[in-house]
Amino acid sequence: MNKKTTIYDIAKELNITTSTVSRALSGFSAISDTTRQAVIETAKKLNYSPNRLASALKSGKTYIIGVIVPSVQAHFFASIIHSIEEGLKNSGYRVILYQSNEFVENEINGVKTLLEAQVDGIIASISLETEDVSHFAEVIKQNKPLLLFDREHADLKVPTVTLDDFKAGYIATRHLIDQGYRNIAFITTVHQIKVFNDRLNGYKAALKDNNLAVIADNIILGGLSIKDGRFGASKLMRNDIKPDAIIAGDDFTALGVIKKLKEINETPPKIGVIGFANEAFSAYITPDLSTIDQHPNQMGIECAKLFLKMIQQENPYQNVDHIVLEPSLIVRESTSNNAPS
């Protein structure tokens, strides 16, 4: 393994100094065309590859940004990461990934680790467990951009990219009402995350606006998963007054609900079911699933754009933008009630 060539090697070869080489390579400083050409040629000849680390140490900019998400395994987050990476690539930024797996402890560690790696900023979606967010304070203190998406937190006064989740909950509910359903249940997580609270509030508002009662027994606070969906559905169907429609916190949960309903011969749309996220499978299950599209790719693109804006400012927090995307209702069989409304 031969030693890697550095700007020093190039300088020696051309009998100039490293500063000149550095200038020639960086491209913007005042330098003669001939020197620049010579340097570039020699660099190529010697198979030179810059050491971004050294440059970063000196300049204080790594062009690496940290992304913290609960898990890449969720399609929603995977799509966002995909778009963030795409949107940042052309500006020279790379993405270092950290998964919290929904544990605060991992999240705390993630912030610490990323900061030690000297990332230029952090884009994050907080874990379900996260209540105290003081571990993010250091990012702000270092004047580095911190951007939250989807799952934000009231204590963190930073720019955000989110969905209008109140509206998401509202239109899901109103759609069911429009379809003639009258006793609508809601399965969501126990965790006090804004996203989920907003949806629940949207649900309640839609009920009220349509003179329907909000019934405590119709709201299941548990987890979000296929299993939780099955569980929630069984529980609901044991209510004195059974619901005629169920809103599930995400498409996976909705899947579990459908599974259960099919087993007990209440196959949707007999009982209406709608989810959130428009997962890849949602269009292909039977009955196919009505859902709310959360536009993850658009969200990722907005994150990238907003991040670039922040990082170009002297003070990234000089104006704290909150980008809110519109949810879209996707109607499929699982809510296609034929009953007169």
Next chain:
Amino acid sequence: MNKKTTIYDIAKELNITTSTVSRALSGFSAISDTTRQAVIETAKKLNYSPNRLASALKSGKTYIIGVIVPSVQAHFFASIIHSIEEGLKNSGYRVILYQSNEFVENEINGVKTLLEAQVDGIIASISLETEDVSHFAEVIKQNKPLLLFDREHADLKVPTVTLDDFKAGYIATRHLIDQGYRNIAFITTVHQIKVFNDRLNGYKAALKDNNLAVIADNIILGGLSIKDGRFGASKLMRNDIKPDAIIAGDDFTALGVIKKLKEINETPPKIGVIGFANEAFSAYITPDLSTIDQHPNQMGIECAKLFLKMIQQENPYQNVDHIVLEPSLIVRESTSNNAPS
């Protein structure tokens, strides 16, 4: 924004030198307990956070490894990344992500970028487009671990973690034969990627072993996607002798096949359909989809383990391991033929 504290600040505070501080913090060198304690306390007091960059520049180790995948949006790759990150986390390694989006050009750029970032090694799965792999040579030349998973390449003599794809193709085909299907078609990608070739060869071998002819018209070389599945299925169903079963290159393609077959009233298992990857949705579509599980999480874990092994060796390539995982057949409705075999 106050200046970040460095080991120099700690040293000054305690009237010792930076080397002592460095030693105390790294924890292993000979140093008195009192000094160590004092340093650690002061570090905490001053809210010290190490600059890994400086350490990396000096030591040549960044503890960052690059992972190149076609796209995180595919659940298969997302799961692998998830496991790689998990498996490496405890050893202090972080993952920097690069997506090729199935383009060689991006892949070339990825290797270059990651090398410039001084990653300690690269774990990659090559793009569909990739034929020439010389862009990976530099990684090996720098004596850094290069590990390929799933999609490997004959020209790259590096350790690999793959599935026994020949077997995967074989057992998928044999399963269909066992179910009584006799005229089995195969939809796969045109690209010459080992994974897919192996599966095709497994398919052919299984046919031969069962005295069934390999019919050219039954093999569709195109793309892999829901759309390609629909397209492939229509094409196959226009053959003079229509197939009675279709093996699709992945679950998404299988989804498209099923969609098409349902439309023309040949709903599986009337015509058998099997896919590859066991995507999250596969168990929930109707009919639910038989498939081959490729154990992405196990694959990620093996990648992490093998990588750690490589990096601990003086010469990472002193023995070139090839870990091959066993595919598992998952039987569901889409191949549950009732016809006598």
Next chain:
DNA sequence: TTGAAAGCGCTAACAC
């Protein structure tokens, strides 16, 4: 336009 020189924060011989 180019060179000299200092230094980013840390590590690691080598000396004592």
Next chain:
DNA sequence: GTGTTAGCGCTTTCAA
């Protein structure tokens, strides 16, 4: 057990 010292590869004043 601790200090001295040099330097990782690059950028960036300051001076020429």
